Amino acid sequence: MSSTTSQGAKVVPVSDPRPHPENHRSHHPKPGSKSFVNPWPSWNGLAPPLQFAKARLRGDITAKAIPEDVQARVNWQKTTFEYAAETSGKIKVAWLGHASMFLEFPGPAGGSRGLRGLCDPVFSQRCSPSQWMGPRRYTAPSTTVAELPEIDLVVISHNHYDHLDVGTITALNQRFPALHFFVSLGVKKWFLGCGIPGERVTEMDWWDEVLYSRRIPGQAGEQSLRIGYLPAQHFSNRGLNDLATTLWGSYSFETVPTATDVSQEVVKKVWFGGDTARRTISQDLERRLETEDPSVRSMAETELSELPSCPAHRQIGEYRGPFDLAIIPIGAYAPRYLMSPVHVDPGEAIEIFEEVRADRAVAIHWGTFSLSAEDVLEPRDLLASLCRDRNVTGFECWDMGKVMYI
Structure with a gap:
C-alpha cells in the first residue's frame, strides 16, 4: 500500500503499525484460487444454491409484509446538519x-x-443491479446527496449492492470532487470504472492502517484521522462469476490529536462493522432451537453455545479497542440455517458489542430493505428485549436520521 496525495488530501500508511494477530493474511486466496476466504472454524461456507432454491419454494425466505406506517415506527426524521450547542469535542x-x-x-x-465521512452510503430506491427490480427500500433515506454538507471521505466495507451503490457513488463523486474513497482489496477497479481517479481510491487489506489528512478550506493546518481496515465474517460478489474475488471487512476510525488542537486531547474511536457473522447454525439445530419440547431445546442451546465463534471481533477489541462507539448490524438473519454464516442476529450482535470493547453501540442493517424472512421491525424489538434480559446497557436502535453526539 503506497502513499497518495490528491486535491489537498494525503493518505499514508501509518509509521507505527500496531500489533495484529498471527497469520493475519490467512484469508488471502490460496494457490490456484482467486477467492478470499473466512479462515475460521466458524465458517462452513455459504449454503448451496439448491438449498436457497428449496428454501424459497418452501417459503422459508419469503419477505414479510411491510406495515403501512413503517416509516413512523422506525422514528424516521429528516437529517439536519445543524448541531446542538456545546458539542465540540x-x-x-x-x-x-x-x-x-x-x-x-x-x-x-x-x-x-x-473531518466528515460516510460509511457504506446507499441512497437509491433499490439495492440491486437494476433500479427496475430487486429489493426496494420501504423507508426513505434520511438525506440525499444534494442535501449533505461537504464530505471528505467514504469507506466501503464490501461490494454487495446494499453497501455499494453505483448511483450513490456517482452522485457523491460529482458533488464532491476532492472526496477520497477507502475500499477493500479488489474493489478499486470498480471505482476506476466509474471514472473516479485512482489517486482518490485507497485499497486496504485486513489490519492495514492509514493516516488520512486534509486541509479543510478556510481552516489553518491539517486535520488527520487514523483509518484501519479489519476482519469480518462475510463474503462478496456482484454477479454470478465473482464470488469472494474481492475482500470484505470492517473499519476503525481514530482521531489524531495535534499539539495546537485542544479539542482533540481526548482521542475518539469508532468501529464500523459493515456485515459480519458469528457462527454457522445447521438447519437441524435451528429446528431443535425452535421446538416446544423444553428438554430438546435445552440440549440444542447447549450445542449452540459450543459452536465455534468467529475470533475476529475479540481480536479487534484486543488489538484496536476499546471504542467509544461500535456500529453493528442486527438484521437480515432469518432463517438462521441460511443466514447465520454471513449475518448476525440481535443476540450475536450483543456478543460482538461486548467483544470489541465498545462503550456504546448503534444498530444498523435493519429498517430499510427486506432482505430475509424476519418481520421488518423484529430486529429492533428483539435487540431491546435481549438487552433487558442480559442487563446490557449502551446498545441502542437510534431514530433514523437523528444526529447523536458521542
Whole structure:
C-alpha cells in the first residue's frame, strides 16, 4: 500500500503499525484460487444454491409484509446538519438508513468543522443491479446527496449492492470532487470504472492502517484521522462469476490529536462493522432451537453455545479497542440455517458489542430493505428485549436520521 496525495488530501500508511494477530493474511486466496476466504472454524461456507432454491419454494425466505406506517415506527426524521450547542469535542453521528452512516469527527478549536465521512452510503430506491427490480427500500433515506454538507471521505466495507451503490457513488463523486474513497482489496477497479481517479481510491487489506489528512478550506493546518481496515465474517460478489474475488471487512476510525488542537486531547474511536457473522447454525439445530419440547431445546442451546465463534471481533477489541462507539448490524438473519454464516442476529450482535470493547453501540442493517424472512421491525424489538434480559446497557436502535453526539 503506497502513499497518495490528491486535491489537498494525503493518505499514508501509518509509521507505527500496531500489533495484529498471527497469520493475519490467512484469508488471502490460496494457490490456484482467486477467492478470499473466512479462515475460521466458524465458517462452513455459504449454503448451496439448491438449498436457497428449496428454501424459497418452501417459503422459508419469503419477505414479510411491510406495515403501512413503517416509516413512523422506525422514528424516521429528516437529517439536519445543524448541531446542538456545546458539542465540540464530540463525534456527530447519524444513521441514514440500512448500513449508511454519517460521521463528523471533532474539529480544531475555533474551526468551522471536523473531518466528515460516510460509511457504506446507499441512497437509491433499490439495492440491486437494476433500479427496475430487486429489493426496494420501504423507508426513505434520511438525506440525499444534494442535501449533505461537504464530505471528505467514504469507506466501503464490501461490494454487495446494499453497501455499494453505483448511483450513490456517482452522485457523491460529482458533488464532491476532492472526496477520497477507502475500499477493500479488489474493489478499486470498480471505482476506476466509474471514472473516479485512482489517486482518490485507497485499497486496504485486513489490519492495514492509514493516516488520512486534509486541509479543510478556510481552516489553518491539517486535520488527520487514523483509518484501519479489519476482519469480518462475510463474503462478496456482484454477479454470478465473482464470488469472494474481492475482500470484505470492517473499519476503525481514530482521531489524531495535534499539539495546537485542544479539542482533540481526548482521542475518539469508532468501529464500523459493515456485515459480519458469528457462527454457522445447521438447519437441524435451528429446528431443535425452535421446538416446544423444553428438554430438546435445552440440549440444542447447549450445542449452540459450543459452536465455534468467529475470533475476529475479540481480536479487534484486543488489538484496536476499546471504542467509544461500535456500529453493528442486527438484521437480515432469518432463517438462521441460511443466514447465520454471513449475518448476525440481535443476540450475536450483543456478543460482538461486548467483544470489541465498545462503550456504546448503534444498530444498523435493519429498517430499510427486506432482505430475509424476519418481520421488518423484529430486529429492533428483539435487540431491546435481549438487552433487558442480559442487563446490557449502551446498545441502542437510534431514530433514523437523528444526529447523536458521542
